[in-house]
Amino acid sequence: MNDTLFPRERAVVAPGAVHVPGWLPRDRQRELVEACRSWARGPVPLRHTALPGGGVMSVQTVCVGWHWQPYRYSRTADDVNGERVAAFPRWLVDLGREALAEAYGDDRTYGDASAYTPDTALINFYDGAARMGMHQDKEEHSGAPVVSLSIGDTCLFRFGNTENRGRPYTDVELVSGDLFVFGGPSRFTYHGVPKVYAGTADPAAGMAGGRLNITLRETGL
Numbered sequence: 001m002n003d004t005l006f007p008r009e010r011a012v013v014a015p016g017a018v019h020v021p022g023w024l025p026r027d028r029q030r031e032l033v034e035a036c037r038s039w040a041r042g043p044v045p046l047r048h049t050a051l052p053g054g055g056v057m058s059v060q061t062v063c064v065g066w067h068w069q070p071y072r073y074s075r076t077a078d079d080v081n082g083e084r085v086a087a088f089p090r091w092l093v094d095l096g097r098e099a100l101a102e103a104y105g106d107d108r109t110y111g112d113a114s115a116y117t118p119d120t121a122l123i124n125f126y127d128g129a130a131r132m133g134m135h136q137d138k139e140e141h142s143g144a145p146v147v148s149l150s151i152g153d154t155c156l157f158r159f160g161n162t163e164n165r166g167r168p169y170t171d172v173e174l175v176s177g178d179l180f181v182f183g184g185p186s187r188f189t190y191h192g193v194p195k196v197y198a199g200t201a202d203p204a205a206g207m208a209g210g211r212l213n214i215t216l217r218e219t220g221l
Contacts (some may be wrong), residue, residue: 013159013170016110016145016184018103023179026205029151032214033206036123039064044077044085046125058130064088065120066219071139073120073219088119096216099147103181110184111145118147118216126155126211128198134158134165134190141220145183149214150174152207154200160190176205 008021024032040046040062049057051070065088066073067080076084093116101113124132137146157180160169169190174180182189193213201207 008175011172013172014182014186014189017159017182017186017189018180019172019174020102020179020181021175022177023099023102024149024151024177026177026202029177030204030206032149033151033212036062036125036212036214039086039123040125043083044080046123047080050079057132058126059132060125060130062123063120064092064123065118066221068120068122068139073139073221088121092121092216093117096147099149099179099181099216100145102179103145103147104183110186111181116144116218118144118218119221120217120219122215122217124213124215126153126193126196126213128153128196128210130193130196130211132193134160134192136162136188136190137215137217138188139219140217142218143183143187144218144220145181145187147216148180148182149216150178150180151176151205151212151214152201153209153211154197155193155211155213156195156197158192158194159186160192162186162189165190165192175200176202176207 011019046060046062067077067085069079096118097113154175157172157174
């Protein structure tokens with residue numbers, strides 16, 4: 001991608017929505033990749049989620065802490081194999097707090113990093129053909145911010161508005177290691193991934209291809 005079109009600078013995309021390029025160093029990216037590979041093996045495996053209308057998501061998903069299925073959370077993966085999902089590790093809570101502190105600093109307007117306690121992670125794997133339509137993260141009973149981490153192939157991330165799936169929206173290039181946090185008035189913004197740039201992953205980060213997106217959330221359950 002052309003860096004003059006997509007400058008690699010920290011940006012406040014909307015009130016409460018912050019993009020921090022290159023936040024995760026390669027060693028932490030590799031650690032997350034290995035953790036995701038372990039979760040993908042079970043007890044609930046990585047899968048293409050079936051939608052109520054009969055469609056199937058092109059991304060593959062595995063969950064930690066709570067299992068997400070359209071459109072609710074449960075402790076067991078009743079739409080997959082009925083198994084209880086892997087426990088949410090303490091180190092992911094710490095990582096979420098670090099991310100919030102990086103995004104918001106001492107400003108607690110949109111979220112208090114010291115009190116942030118994510119209890120679920122949705123891990124989405126995108127191959128070169130996978131996409132994510134515009135949607136809101138709204139199954140949670142908490143308004144705490146969402147922490148999003150990208151590893152692997154670069155993608156085009158579309159961050160819209162809270163009213164509908166259309167314009168206005170802002171397109172952001174998310175590269176391996178990037179952090180994106182959205183909370184406050186941006187917490188329920190429609191967002192999606194219309195394109196993944198296959199072949200842009202850095203093997204040093206632990207992935208030869210594809211994109212991992214790890215989102216940390218407080219369910220409020």
